[in-house]
Amino acid sequence: MTSAFLSALGGRIAERWLTLLALPGLLFIAAATTATVLGHEHWSDAGKLRTWLDTLAAAPASRSAGTVALVALGLLLGAAAVGTAAQTLGAAVELLWCAEPRGPLLRRLADRRLRRWRAADAAFRTALVTAGRARIAGADDADRLAGLAESRYADRDRIAAAPPRHPFAMGDRLAAPGQRLWRTYRLDLAAAWPHLWLLAADGTRAELHAARVRFAAAARLCAWGAGYLVLGLWWWPAALIGLAATATALHRGRSAAQSFAELTEALADLHLRDLAATLGIPSETPLDRALGERLSQTLRKPS
16 A cells, blocks of 8 residues: 555656656757757758757767767756756746835836826726716717726726735735725734634635646746746747747736635635634624624734
């Protein structure tokens, strides 16, 4: 039984290593090699690349099995090293996406997002008032103005659902549940979260974990995109790959952050009574600020 478990564990580790490190790393090494051989001037010259490969294959060292094995091992190790670097950079991208507005650059980005949100909010409110007046007056273009107000609302919501506080959208989306729960129930989500997690069902935890994994995967993809953008300095088609990867990563990151935030808020809404009962706090009344304040006071232990 132990042997079977170790075999299964080894297979999973090998599969994860191959998927996350080796294959993407090998692709990047292949792209870097192509960039070195072709460059900008001969970016699509497949004949030149084929000639370089034939010359490499005809070299005397390529007929030695030991040399081939060493080169293969070096490629795998190089791919693993590149993949590890991408994972590390992906973790840094996660931290950047969720960063607080500290430092002049991040504060400038946060202020810019806030100005954009306020401008979009003003446009939405103006369109909403105009549509309401047209509806009351029975104007022929009332439906068109209502549609315009909905479009302005969508424009504002794409920036942030509430006045933004972070330099990037993912930070605001992940912080939104804590802000809404505090405004509604006066619940300190940071203090309550470990307890809510322990009360959650396995299926709920799996959904949250899946959203968290998708967010980390999007950050890694952004890191790979940055690597290809740098490679585009020597071979411009790599920059196209980098742009596509970065755009996809940003879209997936926003989607994963939104899913994680919605699941977090739903978990709190569904289990606040269970948490209160577990802590011995009466909760016969509907969820309100009184219950949230009692939970926050109980869970905030003095240092």
